[in-house]
Amino acid sequence: MTGKSFESASANNVHPKQVDPRDARLSMAHIYVAFIALFIGGLAGLLQVLVRADTIKLPEPINYYQVLTVHGVLLGLILTIFFIFGFQTAAMSRAVGTLTDQQRLLGWIGFWVMTVGTVMAAVMVLLNEATVLYTFYAPLQAHWIFYAGLALVVIGTWLAALSESLRWIQWRKENPNQTSPLIGFMIICNNLMWFVATIGVATEVLFQLLPWSLGIVDRVDVLLSRTLFWSFGHALVYFWLLPAYMVWYVVVPKVIGGKIFSDSLARLSFIMFVLFSVPVGLHHQLTEPGVDASWKFFQVVLTMMVVIPSLLTAFSLFATFELRGRELGAKGVFSWLKKLPWGDVRFFAPFIGMLVFIPGGAGGIVNASNQMNQLIHNTIWVTGHFHLTVATAVVLTFFGATYWLVPHLTGRQLTKEMNKLGIIQTILWALGMGIMSISMHAAGLLGAPRRSSFSDYGGADLAKTWLSYQVGQAVGGTLLFIAILLFLYIFIKLRWSSTHKGFEEFPIGTVSEHAQKTPPILENFKLWIVILVALVLIAYTYPIYDIISNSPLGSKGYKLW
Template structure:
């Protein structure tokens, strides 16, 4: 096949600059770790679905829950965190300026702290000393090195976020009374949410799990540890999602040759996600009796509030698509859809992710609802939901971004051949995830538990009830692993083998018809005060109640 670059929108190229080579190196370092995690975590996922099909046994004494932990930790925590900070580093460098030497040094320190922490946790999982899944619920106990490793990943991410925040603050100082470029604003929002959210899980690890695993205390308060985890665990979903929203809002419009429909609408949706993403973790604990129902209800209400920015996003994006389609001659109600660049993987992959997010979001409403949650809680329905939202909507967007981000960082081009392979990879991923996730949802409605292997279902007859769905999951999982191999092939080619050249970092301009962005949207002092107030309202009394009613440990002190 021809190795010619695919066509790009030349009308904006003169307005865009190439990233500084030193910042590109830092960004690529994150992507290397992210995609190593993708391969290993994907392999673990393939082994899982094969085991659950009842036709495969793990060799060499490997524990099923060891494999389950590898899959969850590497894909849910490591792949996402490293990709996001790699992408955000590049985005900040292009949107608000090249990092200074000190800012870049902080970025590298954050990268190495996260990498060392990842290695520590991974070694313990491989040694079967930390088969505690990615939620690491007590009373399951891991080796202290595993907990220390996860703590380093969090601390390293804080350092990386600080590097990006300092770059933003420098831009604000140099450009007083100007509106921050949209992509830079979005990165700041995501990092702010991430920092607030990770305080809870860092507290759990440092003050509960680490002392417990080291033998300094004989027991920990299980309910408190879960509450601290889920103060982080649900916001983690939005930490995954907001970078995808960055790409949907600020980059995809440029790829299709259009404009951002509304800068103000985009910023408002991000502010709302920041405010309503952290104080909602109790909706993961609706079945736990130790938390008063009124506080659960409050957080369910706050959870439902995130529907609003999701609908704002859907309106804004499809308005952009329709306006561009009609500019290109699309007539009628839906004819404009035909005018969109379906042959361009940079658009095709994120767009499929957007479509899948619709049923994924609907499933999220079920998960967060009091009555419906009783039906699907701790069933494989929840796993299917995660695979629609994070593993499809978010990952397809990340894949689509990789196809232009990596050649931009490496000084190469996205060729027609790689573009076509990317289209095939997207279709394989969507097909495999569709088969696997639908079977998970149906099996979950029938009562199939999550986190369980075939041999743990409680008897052959019970296992046969869901066997056909487990086989379907194995088929879907196999397609997904093939898609991972194909993606990694494309990634390697884009790093070292495609022709050298310049691939744009496609940042879109705002529509000339958009209204001016209100200054209050950039008043982070106000939003931080409101965010902290919401977190305190949502968690202060529940945590106080848990601690005050904690049982005494064997040594006569409270377990907290």
């Protein structure tokens, strides 16, 4: 559907290909959990910014860092993980084919393992037994149930990823010597990256933090635990981002009535993300004294390599937009912009996310640059950066996808009324995030610390200096929470309103006939896995060996694990 794309497809007696109802139920189960996390985590975020602005004081026994942990874990991990696997399940079913009963069962097992783990971790945080923030750094210690819950979440994601991957492998066997559907290939890339990245954090949780919290060992090596975490932590950013890229590359061209500029370019960018997303975690540890500077430099170089697929993506997407605008009669240099469907929230929300990702990416270059990182490390600048990349570019794209995905999966449609509300919600989100993120960046340049409440700033003069920026964060955060409430209202209407029954398309773009044929090497995962493993081993083997060799625990005879 293009033009008046929010109208029902059935109005023209066009019945789009539907995701199998059994797969749709699995997808929707993930989405329900994701949006419960969105509400609770969003409320915790609102409380945070109000406390930092010295507007409210939390009642006992709730403390700021407990709320901070709720916000980070529920939005940074639970919202994103559940939505991504819900979206990927639906996309794999739509583009590659309906899951088999065994594949679907594996998906359900993964969902319930993830859900049980989420409840375990959430309960411990709410009981103030796991106030260890989003990064759960040692020597902060949580209850063992929290760590066990996190381990179950990771294991559940492996099962969900395996379910999707088996369907793609089945398609490859049934269609030898053919190029697989683009979005299916992208899902495999994301799942591969996720599996490799989570090995580090699973090792940290299972062999360090969990035994430590159970009292099996007295101490753990803090530097080793942080290194294992960040071998996962930065790849997590791309795990969030690549599903948004799937929407940008595959869905948006269909929404605007155009075609995918280049299948090969899209696949190449995803392969590059897979290769350069995992062995770069040390750039989060540039101020850690226990890691040799040469290895930090090596990983910073690999980090900068990620700029290349980002630029490829920008070129490909804006080429698609311009070509479509020219087809609709645009003549001037930028007149094609006027031809884009600005009134269609399925385009508008992801496009705003794309635009915000430009300054977000620029801030990421600052974070990963050794000299500039010294200025902003552990300041609230970094938090502002996350809110541009993940909380705006990614989350706005997820919102835009929800507006057609949920109706498609539930036999309903995106009406004109809901489309208009979606536009308003997108503007509210972008405005709120703009105010809050700019305030965070500015306060960070003045040295305002991240993860700290107003009462912990220590020094009246400094607190007064930063207070105006904290007020800006409170204003932006309030707008964001209003946008969350509006989004959830739209979601409820799209899911359960009986007046919205109908058909909504799951937009899957086709490749331009002018694009060159995709070379088979891009789907040679045996080659890419070998290169990925080699990069990870080169980037981490010696640094981890060096950390263990020089560990005070090791030299005194303590067990590292």
